[in-house]
Amino acid sequence: GAGVSQTPSNKVTEKGKYVELRCDPISGHTALYWYRQSLGQGPEFLIYFQGTGAADDSGLPNDRFFAVRPEGSVSTLKIQRTERGDSAVYLCASSSDAQTGYSEQFFGPGTRLTVL
Amino acid sequence: DQQVKQNSPSLSVQEGRISILNCDYTNSMFDYFLWYKKYPAEGPTFLISISSIKDKNEDGRFTVFLNKSAKHLSLHIVPSQPGDSAVYFCAASARNSGYALNFGKGTSLLVTP
Numbered sequence: 001g002a003g004v005s006q007t008p009s010n011k012v013t014e015k016g017k018y019v020e021l022r023c024d025p026i027s028g029h030t031a032l033y034w035y036r037q038s039l040g041q042g043p044e045f046l047i048y049f050q051g052t053g054a055a056d057d058s059g060l061p062n063d064r065f066f067a068v069r070p071e072g073s074v075s076t077l078k079i080q081r082t083e084r085g086d087s088a089v090y091l092c093a094s095s096s097d098a099q100t101g102y103s104e105q106f107f108g109p110g111t112r113l114t115v116l
Numbered sequence: 117d118q119q120v121k122q123n124s125p126s127l128s129v130q131e132g133r134i135s136i137l138n139c140d141y142t143n144s145m146f147d148y149f150l151w152y153k154k155y156p157a158e159g160p161t162f163l164i165s166i167s168s169i170k171d172k173n174e175d176g177r178f179t180v181f182l183n184k185s186a187k188h189l190s191l192h193i194v195p196s197q198p199g200d201s202a203v204y205f206c207a208a209s210a211r212n213s214g215y216a217l218n219f220g221k222g223t224s225l226l227v228t229p
Contacts, residue, residue, distance in 0.1 A: 040221065102211075
């Protein structure tokens with residue numbers, strides 16, 4: 001079956017521009033996570049959705065970052081006024097349920113964002 | 117503040133020998149621990165996990181050990197194979213944060229023939 005997909009795979013933008021990154025989770029997975037991996041670092045948690053609502057957005061670095069999941073499936077991570085420091089690989093993961101106990105998170109291949 | 121630490125950025129092991137990757141954590145609320153394997157240009161792939169109520173979990177060539185008092189876990193791979201060469205991430209999670217993963221910086225394992 002299809003895994004987690006992310007589009008685009010690569011995005012190059014200029015400083016100050018707005019970008020949207022898309023994540024298609026595994027069908028039926030209610031939990032969705034966004035992580036960011038900078039060069040030489042491990043993935044860093046950004047935000048977690050349970051269904052349509054953001055259950056934990058404590059990892060978002062500032063108010064330029066926003067994410068939505070309006071129908072409880074596809075999610076979009078939005079970054080306004082991009083800065084060079086936003087350059088990283090943005091990873092999305094989904095799991096079947098995060099409320100009754102740990103369930104495996106399946107990761108997409110990531111979107112590599114480069115801000116020039 | 118790095119709550120999960122992998123202090124060895126790289127490790128080289130001969131094929132057939134044991135690989136031991138180490139990880140330390142600071143948050144006592146973590147109750148589930150995982151190891152992920154990552155190849156370039158791919159997302160992390162789940163390898164093995166352990167709940168805080170256990171001290172060992174084994175799956176084929178892979179064994180994870182958890183020492184809660186020391187806040188330390190390790191991954192043993194035996195025997196190591198060249199196909200095991202990858203970056204290995206230790207991760208920890210807590211129920212009260214929806215099991216969002218806190219990752220270490222990773223250890224790059226190279227298994228040489």
